[in-house]
Amino acid sequence: MERHALADLSAEADRQILADGAGAEQAVATRCSPLNCSWWSRRCSSNVTVVLPRVLLTRSSAARFILLRLSERQIPTRVYGDDDEGFAWRLGPEPLRTVRDHLGILGALTGCGTARQRGTTTWTSEWLEQSPLTWRRARDSRVLGAGVLGDSHYAPDGGVVVLRAGTRRAVMDVGPLGYLSIAAHGHADALSVTFSIDGQDVIGDPGAGSYYGHPDWRRIHRGTRVHATV
Numbered sequence: 001m002e003r004h005a006l007a008d009l010s011a012e013a014d015r016q017i018l019a020d021g022a023g024a025e026q027a028v029a030t031r032c033s034p035l036n037c038s039w040w041s042r043r044c045s046s047n048v049t050v051v052l053p054r055v056l057l058t059r060s061s062a063a064r065f066i067l068l069r070l071s072e073r074q075i076p077t078r079v080y081g082d083d084d085e086g087f088a089w090r091l092g093p094e095p096l097r098t099v100r101d102h103l104g105i106l107g108a109l110t111g112c113g114t115a116r117q118r119g120t121t122t123w124t125s126e127w128l129e130q131s132p133l134t135w136r137r138a139r140d141s142r143v144l145g146a147g148v149l150g151d152s153h154y155a156p157d158g159g160v161v162v163l164r165a166g167t168r169r170a171v172m173d174v175g176p177l178g179y180l181s182i183a184a185h186g187h188a189d190a191l192s193v194t195f196s197i198d199g200q201d202v203i204g205d206p207g208a209g210s211y212y213g214h215p216d217w218r219r220i221h222r223g224t225r226v227h228a229t230v
Contacts, residue, residue, distance in 0.1 A: 006041065010053040013038050013060065021062030022158020026178050027081020027185035028070065032102040035063045036088035064106055064115065069153045069162050070171060071103060071118045072199035080173050080194055080205040082185035092123030167198045191230040203228045
Protein backbone atom coordinates (compact mmCIF):
# COMPACT_ATOMS: atom_id res chain seq x y z
CA MET A 1 0.00 0.00 0.00
CA GLU A 2 2.81 2.38 0.89
CA ARG A 3 4.58 1.68 -2.41
CA HIS A 4 1.40 2.32 -4.40
CA ALA A 5 0.68 5.53 -2.48
CA LEU A 6 4.16 6.92 -3.16
CA ALA A 7 3.90 5.91 -6.82
CA ASP A 8 0.58 7.75 -7.18
CA LEU A 9 1.87 10.81 -5.35
CA SER A 10 5.02 10.90 -7.50
CA ALA A 11 2.97 10.60 -10.69
CA GLU A 12 0.77 13.53 -9.66
CA ALA A 13 3.79 15.60 -8.63
CA ASP A 14 5.22 14.95 -12.08
CA ARG A 15 1.96 16.09 -13.71
CA GLN A 16 1.07 19.02 -11.48
CA ILE A 17 4.53 20.50 -10.83
CA LEU A 18 6.63 21.18 -13.90
CA ALA A 19 10.39 20.64 -13.97
CA ASP A 20 11.09 24.34 -13.33
CA GLY A 21 8.75 24.42 -10.32
CA ALA A 22 5.83 26.19 -12.01
CA GLY A 23 2.36 24.71 -11.69
CA ALA A 24 0.77 22.96 -14.64
CA GLU A 25 -2.56 24.63 -13.78
CA GLN A 26 -1.07 28.13 -14.18
CA ALA A 27 -2.15 29.26 -10.71
CA VAL A 28 -0.06 29.89 -7.62
CA ALA A 29 -2.60 28.57 -5.12
CA THR A 30 -3.14 25.25 -6.90
CA ARG A 31 0.61 24.63 -6.80
CA CYS A 32 0.64 24.83 -3.01
CA SER A 33 -1.63 21.81 -2.40
CA PRO A 34 0.49 19.18 -4.24
CA LEU A 35 3.57 20.80 -2.75
CA ASN A 36 2.18 20.33 0.75
CA CYS A 37 1.34 16.70 -0.02
CA SER A 38 4.89 16.11 -1.23
CA TRP A 39 6.51 17.63 1.85
CA TRP A 40 4.08 15.88 4.19
CA SER A 41 5.04 12.50 2.74
CA ARG A 42 8.69 13.33 3.40
CA ARG A 43 7.92 14.26 6.97
CA CYS A 44 5.97 11.05 7.59
CA SER A 45 8.84 8.96 6.23
CA SER A 46 11.42 10.56 8.54
CA ASN A 47 11.68 7.83 11.15
CA VAL A 48 11.11 4.83 8.93
CA THR A 49 13.17 3.21 6.22
CA VAL A 50 11.49 4.67 3.16
CA VAL A 51 13.29 5.73 0.01
CA LEU A 52 11.23 8.49 -1.57
CA PRO A 53 11.17 8.68 -5.38
CA ARG A 54 13.59 11.26 -6.73
CA VAL A 55 10.90 13.00 -8.79
CA LEU A 56 9.02 13.74 -5.58
CA LEU A 57 12.10 15.39 -4.09
CA THR A 58 13.17 17.35 -7.15
CA ARG A 59 9.71 18.65 -8.13
CA SER A 60 8.82 19.73 -4.61
CA SER A 61 12.19 21.46 -4.28
CA ALA A 62 11.70 23.29 -7.58
CA ALA A 63 8.20 24.38 -6.53
CA ARG A 64 9.51 25.72 -3.23
CA PHE A 65 12.22 27.63 -5.07
CA ILE A 66 9.86 29.37 -7.49
CA LEU A 67 7.36 30.12 -4.71
CA LEU A 68 10.16 31.97 -2.93
CA ARG A 69 10.98 33.77 -6.18
CA LEU A 70 7.43 35.09 -6.28
CA SER A 71 7.33 36.06 -2.63
CA GLU A 72 7.88 39.32 -0.80
CA ARG A 73 8.12 40.14 2.88
CA GLN A 74 4.41 40.89 2.70
CA ILE A 75 3.00 38.40 0.24
CA PRO A 76 -0.36 38.92 -1.47
CA THR A 77 -2.79 36.04 -0.94
CA ARG A 78 -2.89 35.24 -4.65
CA VAL A 79 -0.29 36.26 -7.24
CA TYR A 80 -2.06 34.95 -10.36
CA GLY A 81 -4.70 32.38 -11.25
CA ASP A 82 -7.56 30.95 -9.21
CA ASP A 83 -7.53 29.89 -5.58
CA ASP A 84 -9.60 26.78 -4.86
CA GLU A 85 -8.69 26.99 -1.15
CA GLY A 86 -7.23 23.47 -1.19
CA PHE A 87 -4.77 22.20 1.42
CA ALA A 88 -3.14 18.94 2.44
CA TRP A 89 -3.77 19.27 6.17
CA ARG A 90 -4.81 21.96 8.64
CA LEU A 91 -4.38 21.98 12.39
CA GLY A 92 -5.48 25.57 13.04
CA PRO A 93 -8.69 27.58 12.78
CA GLU A 94 -7.74 29.68 9.74
CA PRO A 95 -10.57 29.40 7.13
CA LEU A 96 -8.24 30.15 4.21
CA ARG A 97 -4.55 29.49 3.75
CA THR A 98 -2.47 32.21 2.17
CA VAL A 99 0.80 31.87 0.28
CA ARG A 100 2.55 33.18 3.39
CA ASP A 101 0.94 30.38 5.44
CA HIS A 102 2.21 27.80 2.94
CA LEU A 103 5.71 29.25 3.13
CA GLY A 104 5.64 29.09 6.93
CA ILE A 105 4.75 25.40 6.74
CA LEU A 106 7.49 24.76 4.19
CA GLY A 107 9.97 26.54 6.43
CA ALA A 108 9.00 24.29 9.34
CA LEU A 109 9.20 21.15 7.19
CA THR A 110 12.46 21.92 5.42
CA GLY A 111 14.35 24.18 7.78
CA CYS A 112 14.55 26.80 5.02
CA GLY A 113 15.31 30.12 6.72
CA THR A 114 14.02 32.22 3.81
CA ALA A 115 10.68 30.41 3.85
CA ARG A 116 10.44 30.95 7.60
CA GLN A 117 11.25 34.65 7.21
CA ARG A 118 8.71 35.26 4.46
CA GLY A 119 6.05 32.95 5.84
CA THR A 120 3.63 33.32 8.70
CA THR A 121 3.44 31.22 11.84
CA THR A 122 0.32 29.05 12.11
CA TRP A 123 -0.69 26.22 14.39
CA THR A 124 0.33 23.81 11.64
CA SER A 125 3.82 25.25 11.28
CA GLU A 126 4.23 25.43 15.07
CA TRP A 127 3.24 21.75 15.43
CA LEU A 128 5.68 20.75 12.71
CA GLU A 129 8.46 22.74 14.38
CA GLN A 130 7.84 20.98 17.71
CA SER A 131 7.07 17.54 16.30
CA PRO A 132 9.17 14.69 17.71
CA LEU A 133 9.71 13.43 14.17
CA THR A 134 13.33 13.92 13.18
CA TRP A 135 13.50 14.89 9.55
CA ARG A 136 16.72 13.92 7.78
CA ARG A 137 17.53 17.39 6.46
CA ALA A 138 21.20 16.68 5.87
CA ARG A 139 20.40 13.79 3.58
CA ASP A 140 17.78 15.69 1.59
CA SER A 141 19.88 18.84 1.24
CA ARG A 142 22.19 16.97 -1.12
CA VAL A 143 19.22 16.28 -3.40
CA LEU A 144 17.50 19.64 -3.06
CA GLY A 145 20.40 22.03 -3.24
CA ALA A 146 20.30 25.38 -1.50
CA GLY A 147 19.63 27.56 -4.56
CA VAL A 148 20.25 31.28 -4.82
CA LEU A 149 17.38 33.75 -4.98
CA GLY A 150 18.16 36.45 -7.51
CA ASP A 151 16.36 39.64 -8.42
CA SER A 152 14.57 38.34 -11.52
CA HIS A 153 13.69 34.87 -12.77
CA TYR A 154 12.21 33.04 -15.75
CA ALA A 155 10.63 29.58 -15.50
CA PRO A 156 10.44 28.41 -19.14
CA ASP A 157 8.33 25.27 -18.60
CA GLY A 158 5.51 27.10 -16.84
CA GLY A 159 6.04 30.44 -18.55
CA VAL A 160 6.45 32.46 -15.34
CA VAL A 161 8.48 35.67 -15.50
CA VAL A 162 9.47 37.57 -12.35
CA LEU A 163 10.96 41.03 -12.88
CA ARG A 164 12.32 43.01 -9.93
CA ALA A 165 13.70 46.51 -9.51
CA GLY A 166 14.18 47.71 -5.96
CA THR A 167 10.92 47.20 -4.07
CA ARG A 168 8.93 46.73 -7.27
CA ARG A 169 7.96 43.31 -8.59
CA ALA A 170 6.19 42.46 -11.84
CA VAL A 171 5.02 38.92 -12.60
CA MET A 172 3.96 37.84 -16.08
CA ASP A 173 2.25 34.57 -16.94
CA VAL A 174 3.41 33.80 -20.48
CA GLY A 175 2.72 30.08 -20.31
CA PRO A 176 -0.09 27.89 -21.70
CA LEU A 177 -3.70 28.87 -21.11
CA GLY A 178 -4.44 26.79 -18.04
CA TYR A 179 -4.41 23.01 -17.75
CA LEU A 180 -5.56 20.51 -20.39
CA SER A 181 -8.60 21.10 -22.60
CA ILE A 182 -10.68 23.10 -20.10
CA ALA A 183 -7.78 25.47 -19.25
CA ALA A 184 -8.63 24.86 -15.57
CA HIS A 185 -7.48 27.60 -13.19
CA GLY A 186 -5.63 29.77 -15.69
CA HIS A 187 -8.73 30.53 -17.82
CA ALA A 188 -8.44 33.68 -19.98
CA ASP A 189 -5.35 35.29 -18.46
CA ALA A 190 -2.91 34.88 -21.37
CA LEU A 191 0.00 37.30 -20.92
CA SER A 192 -1.39 38.38 -17.56
CA VAL A 193 0.53 40.93 -15.51
CA THR A 194 0.58 41.56 -11.76
CA PHE A 195 2.55 44.37 -10.17
CA SER A 196 3.45 45.10 -6.56
CA ILE A 197 5.39 47.78 -4.67
CA ASP A 198 6.80 47.11 -1.21
CA GLY A 199 4.97 43.78 -1.13
CA GLN A 200 1.56 45.33 -1.78
CA ASP A 201 -0.43 44.57 -4.94
CA VAL A 202 -0.99 47.52 -7.27
CA ILE A 203 -2.20 45.46 -10.23
CA GLY A 204 -3.62 42.06 -9.31
CA ASP A 205 -5.37 39.11 -10.91
CA PRO A 206 -9.01 38.60 -9.85
CA GLY A 207 -9.08 34.83 -10.33
CA ALA A 208 -12.43 33.17 -11.00
CA GLY A 209 -14.65 35.42 -8.87
CA SER A 210 -16.96 32.48 -8.11
CA TYR A 211 -17.08 28.77 -8.81
CA TYR A 212 -20.74 27.81 -8.30
CA GLY A 213 -22.48 30.44 -6.17
CA HIS A 214 -22.62 33.19 -8.80
CA PRO A 215 -22.59 31.76 -12.35
CA ASP A 216 -22.87 35.20 -13.94
CA TRP A 217 -19.72 36.43 -12.19
CA ARG A 218 -17.93 33.23 -13.13
CA ARG A 219 -18.82 33.74 -16.78
CA ILE A 220 -17.61 37.35 -16.65
CA HIS A 221 -14.31 36.40 -15.03
CA ARG A 222 -13.65 33.81 -17.72
CA GLY A 223 -13.25 36.68 -20.19
CA THR A 224 -9.90 38.23 -21.06
CA ARG A 225 -11.13 41.78 -20.42
CA VAL A 226 -11.44 41.12 -16.67
CA HIS A 227 -7.78 40.17 -16.37
CA ALA A 228 -4.78 42.49 -16.38
CA THR A 229 -3.26 41.35 -19.67
CA VAL A 230 -0.91 42.97 -22.15
